[in-house]
Amino acid sequence: xxxLGRVVEWLTTASHWSGSGGIVHRVVEHLExxxxxxxxxxxxxxxxxLVFGHIRRGGVVAVNVANVGRAIPSFALLVLAQNVFGIGxxxxxxxxxxxxxxxxxxxxxxxxxxxxxDVREAARGMGMSGSQVLWRVELPLALPxxxxxxxxxxxxxxxxxxxxALIAGGxxxxxxxxxxxxxxxxxxxxxxxxxxxxxxxxEVTLGAVQRRARxxxxxxxxxxxxxxxxxxxxx
Amino acid sequence: MLAxxxxxxxxxWVADHxxxxxxxxxxxxxLTVIAIVIGLLIALPLSVxxxxxxxxxxxxxxxxxxxxxxxxxxxxxxxxPWTGLSRTTAEIGLVGYTLLILVRNIVxxxxxxxxDAKEAARGMGFTPTRQLLRVELPLAVPxxxxxxxxxxxxxxxxxxxTALIGQGGLGALILDGLYRDFRxxxxxxxxxxxxxxxxxxxxxIVVERVVTPWAVRR
Numbered sequence: 106x107x108x109l110g111r112v113v114e115w116l117t118t119a120s121h122w123s124g125s126g127g128i129v130h131r132v133v134e135h136l137e138x139x140x141x142x143x144x145x146x147x148x149x150x151x152x153x154x155l156v157f158g159h160i161r162r163g164g165v166v167a168v169n170v171a172n173v174g175r176a177i178p179s180f181a182l183l184v185l186a187q188n189v190f191g192i193g194x195x196x197x198x199x200x201x202x203x204x205x206x207x208x209x210x211x212x213x214x215x216x217x218x219x220x221x222x223d224v225r226e227a228a229r230g231m232g233m234s235g236s237q238v239l240w241r242v243e244l245p246l247a248l249p250x251x252x253x254x255x256x257x258x259x260x261x262x263x264x265x266x267x268x269x270a271l272i273a274g275g276x277x278x279x280x281x282x283x284x285x286x287x288x289x290x291x292x293x294x295x296x297x298x299x300x301x302x303x304x305x306x307x308e309v310t311l312g313a314v315q316r317r318a319r320x321x322x323x324x325x326x327x328x329x330x331x332x333x334x335x336x337x338x339x340x
Numbered sequence: 341m342l343a344x345x346x347x348x349x350x351x352x353w354v355a356d357h358x359x360x361x362x363x364x365x366x367x368x369x370x371l372t373v374i375a376i377v378i379g380l381l382i383a384l385p386l387s388v389x390x391x392x393x394x395x396x397x398x399x400x401x402x403x404x405x406x407x408x409x410x411x412x413x414x415x416x417x418x419x420x421p422w423t424g425l426s427r428t429t430a431e432i433g434l435v436g437y438t439l440l441i442l443v444r445n446i447v448x449x450x451x452x453x454x455x456d457a458k459e460a461a462r463g464m465g466f467t468p469t470r471q472l473l474r475v476e477l478p479l480a481v482p483x484x485x486x487x488x489x490x491x492x493x494x495x496x497x498x499x500x501x502t503a504l505i506g507q508g509g510l511g512a513l514i515l516d517g518l519y520r521d522f523r524x525x526x527x528x529x530x531x532x533x534x535x536x537x538x539x540x541x542x543x544x545i546v547v548e549r550v551v552t553p554w555a556v557r558r
Contacts, residue, residue, distance in 0.1 A: 108421045175411045175490070176537035178497035180511060181530035184518050188526065234359070264411035271518065285504065290421050295419035301410045308409045 108290070112298070117289040126279070128299065134275035135303065139263045142198055146205030146258060151251065154199025158247065159239050167214040174207030179265040185273040197269035204256035204265055212254025216247025224325070227334045242325070243339060250321040256311035263304045277303065350524045357525075361513065365376055365532055368509035371499045372540075374431055376492055379438030383386070386439070387446035388472065397447065404440040410415030412437070412501045420505065430502040437498060438491040445487025485548040496537045510536075 115121060121130045157163040182203060186196035220243045228242040244251075270278030280296025283289070325337045354361065386404075390397035407415075412433060419429040453476045461471040477484075503511030513529030516522075 112413050141508075146409055170542070172493070175493050176497065176534050176541070178500040178530065178533050179502045180497075181514055181533060184514050184526050185530060187518070188523055264409075264414075267411045267413050271504075278413060282504075284417070285420075293417040294421060297411075297414035301414045301418075303407060304409050304411055304414075308405075331397070 111291040142201035150209035158217025171211040192273035197274040208257040209254040216250030252315040375434035383442035391450040407436040408440040449483025
């Protein structure tokens with residue numbers, strides 16, 4: 106209990122919140138790095154998943170990409186990226202993008218591929234072209250899984266961005282790495298608390314977004330025939 | 341920064357440090373196996389509870405889900421004030437991460453047991469416990485092993501981080517290379533970690549085939 110008192114003391118010291126090494130700045134750094142990485146990964150991964158899902162090819166590759174992604178330790182990825190790109194923001198960014206791509210590809214691919222054949226055919230029957238089917242039917246139906254992929258990627262990236270401190274990057278990991286190095290347990294514990302809260306907040310927020318998408322997608326998925334589909338798309 | 345022309349792997353270093361590399365690999369395997377075994381010992385009762393009394397499933401998923409979301413370095417930092425820079429700290433963290441994966445797979449496996457099989461067991465007068473042990477759990481083995489595979493591969497990756505709290509394993513090689521700006525141990529540590537993950541994955545597929553000879557193969 107005495108220890109937790111010291112944590113509270115650390116967290117309520119004004120100087121720990123301001124300046125370039127302060128909590129506010131570290132949170133911004135953490136979010137910038139994570140946001141840039143997930144956004145870049147989404148730009149790379151979603152088109153791949155959408156196209157291969159649409160033509161329904163490459164399932165084995167997509168699943169294996171996810172498995173290989175899991176086998177590569179994120180810590181090793183960061184350290185190897187540092188070898189190529191030096192220290193700081195850039196290697197962390199590159200490693201985190203590489204980490205975020207597989208779950209987004211796999212989920213987008215499966216989401217689009219598994220859209221019900223009847224719904225697809227109804228869309229075709231309405232006279233939609235291939236790309237219209239993809240954008241107006243398959244993507245909206247796949248959205249819950251696409252968001253699930255983004256959620257997995259985002260939570261993983263926010264967690265791994267903590268390790269970026271080891272290769273001289275910023276972010277909330279600084280408090281943990283510096284705290285461990287300086288045997289300043291309250292600092293390490295406070296940093297851990299902040300980064301854990303951030304990760305859980307992102308998980309919960311994206312979970313809520315995913316549930317809303319699922320409700321919308323379920324109404325479209327249930328349609329039978331062209332008329333119903335037209336109505337559902339208008340809604 | 342590294343000098344230009346520094347090779348990715350200096351084989352003479354590898355040859356001179358075979359014992360270091362071997363010890364790190366052994367520690368890595370030990371940390372992983374302990375985490376998976378304890379993880380299973382905790383996840384099995386939690387899963388059976390969630391399967392039998394559905395109202396517990398939500399809370400179990402919620403708690404293990406939050407554990408899974410917490411960054412590994414942060415989880416270790418939470419534990420250090422209480423359990424120090426120790427193997428206990430490492431294992432509590434590693435076990436924590438296996439739970440969500442294992443529970444989800446075990447419950448899915450138990451849910452997937454065909455109604456016919458359960459009815460036959462009841463018809464033979466099996467008690468619920470006997471039905472669980474003799475029918476439901478054995479039929480759920482493929483799903484359970486699928487969970488063990490994912491948990492093992494994930495844990496092998498996470499063990500590298502335990503080097504930061506002084507626990508050896510292949511992460512210690514990576515960390516050593518990082519501190520000394522020396523690529524070889526980094527590459528060796530990373531490559532062996534990926535190799536272990538692939539080996540574990542393939543071995544567990546073989547185990548699944550051996551222990552479930554009745555399963556239909558595609």
